Amino acid sequence: MQSNFSITNVETAAVVKGRLLEALESWNAIFPEKRAARILLKPNFNSNFNALTGNTTDLRLLAGVIEFLQAKGYSDITIGEGTNSGFVREGISVIHRLRADRLAAAYGVKIVDLNTWPETVKVALEGGAVVEVADLLVTSDFIINMPKLKTHYEVGMSVCMKNLMGTCRGRENKKKIHGNLGYNIVHLNQVIKPNLHIVDGLFAMEGNGPSRGTPVNFGKIIIGTNPYQVDYLCARLVGFPPGEVKPVAAAIKLGHITPEEARSWDAIPIAAYQCTFKKPKVSPLVAFVINPRFQKHLIKIRYAPVISQICSSDLVKSMFYKLGISQEWIQNDEASLSFRAKDVDCGTCAKCEEYCPLGIERAAILDGGGDRCIGSLYCCSVCPKDAFVLSGHSGFYSQQINLYGEIIRRIA
Numbered sequence: 001m002q003s004n005f006s007i008t009n010v011e012t013a014a015v016v017k018g019r020l021l022e023a024l025e026s027w028n029a030i031f032p033e034k035r036a037a038r039i040l041l042k043p044n045f046n047s048n049f050n051a052l053t054g055n056t057t058d059l060r061l062l063a064g065v066i067e068f069l070q071a072k073g074y075s076d077i078t079i080g081e082g083t084n085s086g087f088v089r090e091g092i093s094v095i096h097r098l099r100a101d102r103l104a105a106a107y108g109v110k111i112v113d114l115n116t117w118p119e120t121v122k123v124a125l126e127g128g129a130v131v132e133v134a135d136l137l138v139t140s141d142f143i144i145n146m147p148k149l150k151t152h153y154e155v156g157m158s159v160c161m162k163n164l165m166g167t168c169r170g171r172e173n174k175k176k177i178h179g180n181l182g183y184n185i186v187h188l189n190q191v192i193k194p195n196l197h198i199v200d201g202l203f204a205m206e207g208n209g210p211s212r213g214t215p216v217n218f219g220k221i222i223i224g225t226n227p228y229q230v231d232y233l234c235a236r237l238v239g240f241p242p243g244e245v246k247p248v249a250a251a252i253k254l255g256h257i258t259p260e261e262a263r264s265w266d267a268i269p270i271a272a273y274q275c276t277f278k279k280p281k282v283s284p285l286v287a288f289v290i291n292p293r294f295q296k297h298l299i300k301i302r303y304a305p306v307i308s309q310i311c312s313s314d315l316v317k318s319m320f321y322k323l324g325i326s327q328e329w330i331q332n333d334e335a336s337l338s339f340r341a342k343d344v345d346c347g348t349c350a351k352c353e354e355y356c357p358l359g360i361e362r363a364a365i366l367d368g369g370g371d372r373c374i375g376s377l378y379c380c381s382v383c384p385k386d387a388f389v390l391s392g393h394s395g396f397y398s399q400q401i402n403l404y405g406e407i408i409r410r411i412a
């Protein structure tokens with residue numbers, strides 16, 4: 001494997017952090033010399049579906065990267081993410097719903113919402129548009145992009161390049177990117193240049209991603225320094241022609257991926273890691289709505305004050321969701337849950353402990369998680385004996401249970 005790209009197989013949940021730490025050791029030379037360097041981690045917290053659905057960055061990877069950095073003596077670590085526009089519009093903190101805020105507190109690192117970050121830098125987009133992105137993405141000393149590997153109904157796949165959309169400040173700016181998604185994502189990547197990309201390919205997503213596809217226990221961590229190369233190779237990894245992934249196609253057209261580079265990336269032997277994912281399939285109506293020729297006009301209409309008000313009614317939201325125009329049916333109801341295991345004979349199983357982002361021991365998990373528990377509920381999702389009883393108010397979380405509960409238990 002070339003030195004600026006690595007793929008790590010993660011055979012079981014028990015070895016996630018160990019494999020990650022081994023992989024990161026081989027990248028040791030690129031981390032900053034100064035232990036006081038300001039390090040920014042940019043995960044993908046696109047929606048409130050947790051990592052096991054294939055939608056968002058796995059908290060086990062985030063915890064593993066923080067543990068690696070802290071063990072090396074780095075003390076100024078920030079997690080920064082700006083979740084998607086629908087949640088912003090509703091005033092919902094996905095960072096909190098995914099319990100990333102509690103993870104940050106458990107490790108004593110900062111966490112910020114890039115949607116409300118006060119200082120920005122401007123990035124020029126197609127057609128003279130200008131977008132504002134959080135300036136942390138250019139002022140931090142070292143940036144680690146931590147995207148999810150997933151399909152995307154608009155652009156084919158979402159990996160390193162697409163993950164930078166979360167750096168755009170608030171709805172107004174995110175909206176501008178949709179004016180010409182593939183090309184504008186490339187423009188973002190020409191200004192924001194993370195030093196390292198760590199792709200969460202543990203529970204990836206196939207089909208109609210990013211939020212309505214199917215999770216796949218892919219068991220891979222992909223690391224690289226060049227987002228174009230990593231995305232190109234991730235497309236090959238899941239059996240997609242790279243040129244069909246819109247940001248990759250745009251990067252080729254704009255000359256950021258040369259024919260020589262593409263040929264050399266085609267020659268990298270990755271057959272041992274490959275798997276064929278189902279591609280997103282969209283209806284003719286959705287294909288029309290996301291067609292770049294019409295999308296910028298449709299967005300203007302969609303966000304006109306009166307139309308916007310009509311579109312925010314539950315009736316219209318549910319209709320858009322059923323027609324596939326909206327990927328999310330956002331639930332405003334917060335969850336407040338605790339858990340405890342019924343009397344269960346676990347035998348040699350320790351899945352709940354292996355999936356716990358903090359590695360809390362099984363005995364404590366069975367008893368409700370204890371003081372260190374951040375409430376990710378990964379443990380309850382993966383138990384093959386369905387031993388956990390949830391109490392309290394399930395709120396938005398019931399949507400994940402209904403859509404993904406059974407499949408997560410089956411593939412974990």
Ligand code: SF4
Nearest residue numbers: 346349350351352383
């Ligand atoms: S996942 Fe379920 S069966 Fe396995 S150790 Fe935990 S409680 Fe026991």
